[in-house]
Amino acid sequence: MSRTLRDLREDMSEETVKGILEQFNVVPFDETEAFIIFPTCCHNLEGGSPKLYYYKNTHLFHCYTECSETFDIFHLLLKMMKLRGKDITLHDAVVLCDLDTENEIDYNQSELEDYRYMLRLERAVSADQLPPVPTYDKSVLEKYTFNRAGLSPWYNEGISYEAMRKFGILYSPTDNAIVIPNYDVDGNLIGVRGRFLDEEVANKYGKYRPLYDGDTCLRHPSGRALYGLYQNRQSIMKKHMAIIVEGEKSVLHYNDYYKDNICVATLGKNITPSQILLLQQCGVRRVVLAYDADYETEDELRQKREEYVKLANILTKYFQVSVLLDWDLKLEYKSSPLEGGKEYFEKLLSERLVL
Numbered sequence: 001m002s003r004t005l006r007d008l009r010e011d012m013s014e015e016t017v018k019g020i021l022e023q024f025n026v027v028p029f030d031e032t033e034a035f036i037i038f039p040t041c042c043h044n045l046e047g048g049s050p051k052l053y054y055y056k057n058t059h060l061f062h063c064y065t066e067c068s069e070t071f072d073i074f075h076l077l078l079k080m081m082k083l084r085g086k087d088i089t090l091h092d093a094v095v096l097c098d099l100d101t102e103n104e105i106d107y108n109q110s111e112l113e114d115y116r117y118m119l120r121l122e123r124a125v126s127a128d129q130l131p132p133v134p135t136y137d138k139s140v141l142e143k144y145t146f147n148r149a150g151l152s153p154w155y156n157e158g159i160s161y162e163a164m165r166k167f168g169i170l171y172s173p174t175d176n177a178i179v180i181p182n183y184d185v186d187g188n189l190i191g192v193r194g195r196f197l198d199e200e201v202a203n204k205y206g207k208y209r210p211l212y213d214g215d216t217c218l219r220h221p222s223g224r225a226l227y228g229l230y231q232n233r234q235s236i237m238k239k240h241m242a243i244i245v246e247g248e249k250s251v252l253h254y255n256d257y258y259k260d261n262i263c264v265a266t267l268g269k270n271i272t273p274s275q276i277l278l279l280q281q282c283g284v285r286r287v288v289l290a291y292d293a294d295y296e297t298e299d300e301l302r303q304k305r306e307e308y309v310k311l312a313n314i315l316t317k318y319f320q321v322s323v324l325l326d327w328d329l330k331l332e333y334k335s336s337p338l339e340g341g342k343e344y345f346e347k348l349l350s351e352r353l354v355l
Helices: 005-010 016-020 073-083 090-096 111-118 148-155 162-167 199-205 231-237 248-257 273-281 296-314 344-351
Strands: 033-037 052-055 058-064 169-173 177-183 187-197 209-210 241-245 264-265 286-289 319-323
Touching: 005 073, 005 090, 016 033, 016 073, 073 090, 090 111, 111 319, 148 162, 148 169, 162 248, 177 241, 187 199, 231 344, 248 264, 286 296, 296 319
Parallel strands: 241 264, 241 286, 286 319
Antiparallel strands: 033 052, 052 058, 169 177, 177 187, 187 209
């Protein structure tokens, strides 16, 4: 009888997990009945802040800084070995844990089941026990300017300068980057990232990256906030509804389409317990998942539909959920549903799959 990775990790004692990480000179900072706190070895080769939490009830780790992800010991080892210049397989990770591999192991377990576990993490620790989200003095934005020429790439994509002003979008001539401040629900600055416009730099290092203030990286744990919630909170509270998108640009596009902006971005497809709590605190009862069109064919669309429906079914515990998909395959590959214009977005919205 085959075993899953979940079976294997749930058989591991906390001392076993500590022993595995100790081989990499990673030792706990602290431990409670609910969790063990490790340095963020998931993205730091050496050192790291005490913000990698191992939850004893789920046997899962969650990084509250750069990764802002949830993963098990095996996927943590994949991350750690990659930092050391070596790509390994899940089987290799199981072997590193010195586990019995004589029985067949199913490596194709559903990630959505792990996601279901992740949504229970708020039960393992109260909000006041979570590491605080770092905030930055807003003076770090003073070196950037509202330069229309610098911001013209987004204007040419249909985003108005008015929308950019509302969300505090700026330009960095030093980095040749569009500056995107991110605020928590109370308006505290919790991160600043840039959309780098030099194609050579963007291709080498990534289009979107946190900016620096001197030696300080202005990153933020994206899973602890929702982009646009601070600016759009009143409209969301009034309508008890939120449109959930992947990226910041979609929030700005929505602002140009509608007076009452109820759009927020998760900066990816993950929706974390912290983000669910934020939506609940704003009185949200209905959400629409409006993810990018990561499909080009009917088969790919069908696969994405199944994936999104599974995710939506998990979220129905908290909200009435519907899923927006480009049934006619008219959007460009990986583009947002809001990038096809207001009329087409409303068509997609009217045809959304309601669960």
